[in-house]
Amino acid sequence: MDWKRNRVVAVNVGVGPTIMLHSGAWFDFCAPADSQFTIEDIAHGLSNICRYSGQCRSFYSVAEHSLLVSEVAAGCEFEALLHDAAEAFLGDITRPLKQMLPEFKRIEAEVERAILDRFGVVGPIPPQVKQADLRVLAAEQRQIMPEGTDGWVRGQKVEPAPVVVQYLPPDEAKTAFLDRFERLRQDYAQRKVQ
Template identity: 65%
Template sequence: MSWSRQRVTAVKVDVGPSIMLHSGTWLDLLSPHTSAFTIEDIAHGLALQCRYAGQCLDFYSVAEHSLLVSDLVEEDPLAALLHDAAEAFLGDITRPLKQMLPDYRQIETEMQRAIAERFGISTQSSPAIKRADLRVLAAEQAQIMPAGTDEWAKRDRIVPALVKVRFLSPREAKSAFLRRYEALQ
């Protein structure tokens, strides 16, 4: 395959299945630790990923969701900001589909581990971040999804976070994500 064809498709498989990132860097999906991705690549990808497979009231990015979760977590807000960072490179796959794809879950875990190591955050799952994520999820669903979508939260006694979905544009979400990252450094 010629370089020009690789450039057009932005996918190559010479070393391993790879994608070209916004920065122009190649990311090897099977060896993310060896790839030179940046926080800007993550912010860009998350800002352009719509949550809920796009089946919500309006465009709502993973970047905005990540900001809301980070705002709720006191002990490690940077890890909270990056809790879904793998989705910048892999997409936001709906939970029911993820459960059907065990190989995907392994790839996602490895990608998240590479991100954690790159940015100096724990590779262990944090109960505080998981709680905040669920609380934000419950609040989001009550605000931007059809009535009844958040019934699971009531059943599981998850108190929705006191947050407001703002439907930031991708440009606004990316900028806010990068500002939050800088503030946490």
């Protein structure tokens, strides 16, 4: 048996830049809005991606980070939960590297827009979410990174958020993300009607 001919490939380059998702659907980087991704695909991906390129004390997922930002972003909890959702398909590229990749930033914006549209989020992510993200970043760096990593906070007007990183295992982070998504989605829909 020729293993090369009979293996399942999780990257489909024959039809364009696509990847297979946890659900079995294909995600097309050139047409993210047409891709059949689900919130379960997003939760699964985020719960299995470690922040800081894995350079932290212990495994700390993007899903847990998103939960913490959602807790801090009063009035924008749903949008905050989804603020890093594109990373489920793109990975968590560290900020210094991302700044060197303008084409990546364009792709990320398109994927983010497709996700927000899929789940009914109107407009761009509110600026309060970015502020909550910075506050959580300051708090988590003090907890999970080597001393001094949070030195950028000095001189900034960023108050570290009162959150505690729990280092949730992927299955727990995924379940917590999905549970919060369902609760917040209902609240967000009611808020849009008012």
